[in-house]
Amino acid sequence: NAGVTQTPKFQVLKTGQSMTLQCAQDMNHEYMSWYRQDPGMGLRLIHYSVGAGITDQGEVPNGYNVSRSTTEDFPLRLLSAAPSQTSVYFCASSYDGSSYNEQFFGPGTRLTVL
Amino acid sequence: LAKTTQPISMDSYEGQEVNITCSHNNIATNDYITWYQQFPSQGPRFIIQGYKTKVTNEVASLFIPADRKSSTLSLPRVSLSDTAVYYCLVGPRGTSGTYKYIFGTGTRLKVLA
Numbered sequence: 001n002a003g004v005t006q007t008p009k010f011q012v013l014k015t016g017q018s019m020t021l022q023c024a025q026d027m028n029h030e031y032m033s034w035y036r037q038d039p040g041m042g043l044r045l046i047h048y049s050v051g052a053g054i055t056d057q058g059e060v061p062n063g064y065n066v067s068r069s070t071t072e073d074f075p076l077r078l079l080s081a082a083p084s085q086t087s088v089y090f091c092a093s094s095y096d097g098s099s100y101n102e103q104f105f106g107p108g109t110r111l112t113v114l
Numbered sequence: 115l116a117k118t119t120q121p122i123s124m125d126s127y128e129g130q131e132v133n134i135t136c137s138h139n140n141i142a143t144n145d146y147i148t149w150y151q152q153f154p155s156q157g158p159r160f161i162i163q164g165y166k167t168k169v170t171n172e173v174a175s176l177f178i179p180a181d182r183k184s185s186t187l188s189l190p191r192v193s194l195s196d197t198a199v200y201y202c203l204v205g206p207r208g209t210s211g212t213y214k215y216i217f218g219t220g221t222r223l224k225v226l227a
Contacts, residue, residue, distance in 0.1 A: 004157075031213060042201065043158070043217040050213055058214055090157045097213040099146040099205055105157030 002026050004106035006091050012112045013081040021076040021109050023091030029104075031097030032074040036060065036087040037108075043090065049074055050097050081113045118202050123222040132189045134221045136202035139183050147178060147185045150201045152220070158201060162187065189223075197225045 007022045025032065033048035035058075045058030049068040063085060065077040074093075078085060089109045095101040119137040126132045138147065146165050150158035162169060164176040164185070175188040189196055201220040206213045 033215070035217070042219040045214055045216065048213055048215075056212065056214075059216065092157070097206065099144070099148065099203075100163075102148060102160040102163065103150075103158075103215070105159065108155070108157055 004091055004093055004104050006089075006106040006109050008109060009107070010110050012114065013078070014114050015082060017081050019078050019081065021078075021089055021091075021111070023074045023076065023106060024072050025074075025091075025093040025104070026072065027093060027095075027104065028071060029093040029095055030071065031095065031101075031103075032068065032091065032093045033058070033103075034064070034066065034074070034076045035090045035092065036085075037090060038087050046076065046089075048097075078111075083113045085111065086113045087111060117216050118204060118218040120200075120202060120218055120221045122219060123224070125224045125226060126192055127226050128193055129191050132192050132196075132223060132225075134187045134189075134200055134202075134223070135184055136187070136218075137184050138202070138204045141182050141204050145204045147176070147182075148203045149174070149176065149185075149187045150203060152199045152201065161200075192223075192225045194225050194227060196223065198223060 004025045030051045034046040035043040037043050044060050047066040049055045091106040092103040094103045148163040149161045151161050152158040162174045162176045166178050169176045177186040199220040199222050205215045
């Protein structure tokens with residue numbers, strides 16, 4: 001049971017480039033989410049999903065797209081990278097998104113946009 | 115969206131008990147209160163969760179008063195390895211059917227030798 005996995009661990013992009021951060025979980029969780037964490041700051045919700053085919057925006061969705069075609073995977077796409085998107089990105093999952101169920105976090109992807 | 119409020123930072127010495135209080139005035143009837151711990155360069159991990167009164171596990175205790183507008187995480191006899199950021203989380207926030215979890219800034223605990 002690998003839990004929540006994220007790839008890549010590190011990524012450097014140039015302004016304007018696009019890329020996809022991968023997130024997968026093997027716990028059959030319906031709820032998945034993406035957060036970003038800037039240096040010395042808390043986590044901010046980007047997008048979340050309550051099941052395959054269902055996504056919704058979080059606090060800071062601009063500049064990011066998501067889709068959920070399977071229960072296991074929840075990729076995050078940066079459409080046109082900007083230096084302001086330099087951050088650490090964490091993916092999380094929980095059984096159904098209710099506050100009763102704990103969230104499991106991945107190890108993070110550290111993204112630098114030059 | 116309503117957020118939780120915690121002290122920004124705390125210092126403690128090894129062997130002391132540490133209490134971190136979180137304010138969540140807008141907690142909903144169905145909300146559970148969950149605390150997470152985050153070490154540098156790692157994702158947060160679950161510590162403890164409760165709905166009301168007191169909960170204790172092998173690493174911490176959680177005290178929740180009757181009005182549930184606050185909660186206190188208690189770490190007994192902290193060690194250097196407890197140096198981390200601690201977040202309390204309630205929710206989700208937003209209209210019915212939404213699942214937006216809003217993390218606050220957390221409390222940065224530094225344990226000193």
